[in-house]
Amino acid sequence: xxETERNNYVTPLGEFYVGTKHRFxxxxxxxxxxxxxxxxxxxxxxxVCVTDGLGPPDTFMAPGHHxxxxxxxxxxxxxAGQRPCFQCRKAAFxxxxxxxxxxxxxxxxxxxxxxxxxHAHRLDGNENRRTFEAPAHELPDGVFLLVNAELxxxxxxxxxxxxxxxxxxxxxxxxxVVLVLTPRCSVDVIAAGYRxxxxxxxxxxx
Numbered sequence: 001x002x003e004t005e006r007n008n009y010v011t012p013l014g015e016f017y018v019g020t021k022h023r024f025x026x027x028x029x030x031x032x033x034x035x036x037x038x039x040x041x042x043x044x045x046x047x048v049c050v051t052d053g054l055g056p057p058d059t060f061m062a063p064g065h066h067x068x069x070x071x072x073x074x075x076x077x078x079x080a081g082q083r084p085c086f087q088c089r090k091a092a093f094x095x096x097x098x099x100x101x102x103x104x105x106x107x108x109x110x111x112x113x114x115x116x117x118x119h120a121h122r123l124d125g126n127e128n129r130r131t132f133e134a135p136a137h138e139l140p141d142g143v144f145l146l147v148n149a150e151l152x153x154x155x156x157x158x159x160x161x162x163x164x165x166x167x168x169x170x171x172x173x174x175x176x177v178v179l180v181l182t183p184r185c186s187v188d189v190i191a192a193g194y195r196x197x198x199x200x201x202x203x204x205x206x
Contacts, residue, residue, distance in 0.1 A: 006061060007037050009070045012079035012144040012151050012162055012181050014040070014122075014129055019164045022070035023199060024048050026082045031067040040127075044119040045112075047085040048077035072164065074197035075153055078190070079144035079182040081122040086111065099192045104185060121183035129181075136178045140191040142198065144181040147174060151181070155202050166201030 009019030016037045026049050029042030048071065060068045071077040084092040097110060106113040124130045131146070136154075139145075144162070145152045151162040152171075159174075160167040180187060190196065 006035055008032070008061065008068060009164065010076070010080045011164075012076050012153075013146070014080045017164065019070065021072060021165050022051070023073045023197060024071045024077055025051055025054065026069050026071065026077060026085070027066040028069065029066055030064065031069075032061045035061050037067060037069075044115045046080075046082045046115070046118070046122075048074060048082040049085040049088045052088065072162070072166065073199040075142050075144065075155075075199075076162070078142070078186050078196050081118065081183055081186075083114070083118060083186070096189055096194055099189045099194055100185065103188050103192060117185055118183060121185045130183070132180050132184050133177045134180050134187075136173050136176065139178070139180065139187065142182075142190045142194075142196045143187050146179045146181055153198065153202060155198055160202045160205060166199050167205060168201075170202075170205040 005018065007016045007018050009017050009022065011017060026047045028040075028046045031037050031039050031042060054068070071080065071082070084096050086093045097114060100106070100114050101110060104117050122130060136145070139154055141155050141157070143154050145154060145159065147159065152159040153162055153167065154173065157173065159171050161169040161171075182190070
């Protein structure tokens with residue numbers, strides 16, 4: 001199966017699509033059947049990983065294996081509900097976990113405890129995507145908003161329109177309350193100092 005036929009790319013809203021551009025990948029367990037994503041998650045450990053060590057595309061979505069999910073950048077992955085992987089992104093994981101623990105004190109083992117809190121912030125009791133509202137001026141760079149049914153990254157004090165191929169437009173941040181897509185606990189971690197990777201197309205907009 002050609003790579004472009006697989007719907008294993010993920011938007012900031014957590015929706016799956018067929019794509020080609022990515023800086024990170026991750027997994028949530030085996031989500032696929034016959035080369036297509038058919039369920040949103042299996043376990044609560046939603047990781048975002050570096051692409052080093054990935055095999056060729058024809059090895060992706062092997063039967064009984066975890067589903068390789070791809071993200072435009074880390075900001076997109078965090079908005080979709082992922083968090084840094086311990087094995088391949090140890091420094092990022094340790095920073096994220098330390099900041100998280102300072103905001104949401106964790107019982108040992110801390111990583112599974114963090115995943116439980118993250119999961120409660122990702123989905124509501126009916127497993128629908130959980131969002132929240134906040135004043136735009138109180139939000140940190142690196143979080144995603146839904147404005148006029150479109151996906152926007154807050155970065156560099158402005159909004160950047162997300163697309164599968166990169167960021168395409170830069171506009172001023174709206175006044176007042178906005179709808180936030182990035183899970184609340186991840187927003188808090190970003191506000192505390194974690195800096196997610198952002199695709200260079202955002203910086204290119206000025």
